[in-house]
Amino acid sequence: MIVKSRVESLELQILRMLNARMNLSPKEYSNYLYLEKGYEGEVIFDRWMEEVEKGFLVMNDLLLEYGNTKFQIDSLFISKMIHLFEVKYFEGDYFIEGDRWYTSNGVEIKNPLQQMERAESLLRRMVRDLGFNMNIESTLVFVNPNFYLYQAPRNLPIIFPNQIPRLLNNLQKQITPIRNIHSNLAERLLSLHTHDSPYERLPGYSFGMLKKGIACSHCHTLNTIVTRKTLICNSCGKKENIQSAVLRSVRELQLLLPEEELTVSRIQEWCKSIKTKKAIRNMVFENYTLSGCGRGAHYTIKEKDEGFLLIE
Ligand SMILES: [Zn+2]
Known part of the structure; x- marks a missing residue:
């Protein structure tokens, strides 16, 4: 067992x-x-x-x-x-x-x-x-x-x-x-059982220097294209529902840069290939709480369910 x-x-x-x-x-x-x-x-x-x-x-x-x-x-x-x-x-x-x-x-x-x-x-x-x-x-x-x-x-x-x-x-x-x-x-x-924090051992990086795009869930390359509902990998052919691909990318961003403020603009820049903020908002809305609004203000998003973040 x-x-x-x-x-x-x-x-x-x-x-x-x-x-x-x-x-x-x-x-x-x-x-x-x-x-x-x-x-x-x-x-x-x-x-x-x-x-x-x-x-x-x-x-x-x-x-x-x-x-x-x-x-x-x-x-x-x-x-x-x-x-x-x-x-x-x-x-x-x-x-x-x-x-x-x-x-x-x-x-x-x-x-x-x-x-x-x-x-x-x-x-x-x-x-x-x-x-x-x-x-x-x-x-x-x-x-x-x-x-x-x-x-x-x-x-x-x-x-x-x-x-x-x-x-x-x-x-x-x-x-x-x-x-x-x-x-x-x-x-x-x-x-x-304890948890190990690997961040000190990792190479240095920042949001600005990382390549943007949605990675393939199977072969992990950024060689993907976005259609209306699907993420398609040009390297291995894997197809994934676009919403789950975006949520996976948000989680990726959280793991890579846990200190960074998570905003809709940030996610859009991170995923690169999602055209409108509205689409991003719709996709993350179910899993995250959006706060902040008004012209010029950006949305800050928080996880609704802590279980969404996979822990080691
Ligand atoms: Zn792939």
């Missing part, structure tokens, strides 16, 4: 939007791709785990803090013991020398096992402090079939793509009825 589902991180969402609207530096771009790939891997992992998730309390993408140290967990499966999964979507050849991990061309990467062990150790202390006495077992799962790790010692807690069915089998065997103690632990951990 899924207690906490996986959503794209705010940082990934924002970098994806920025990638369409400005030139990211090579470093920012590679960070963006890293996050995009990471999420893709986690989605593949989730699909595999669907087979067994009913037997566990499943918490995805937890960000916890113990003793001023933040740590992130890709997936936690709680039953009579706690399974912690660190998921990687590495592609290509890698090799290990001692504690160090390298790509095939010899570039050292962060040791993912150490990252996982650090999370496990912090989680163990946290769970103990909360008053639970449960075993934790961590596994590093590689989900990309085009991944190969040379010189990997046999005893490492690693699952390679072709071993995933065996992992599922083992989990299946461990399924026992979920007890109160397990739900209590899940509830406590969920209440301790």
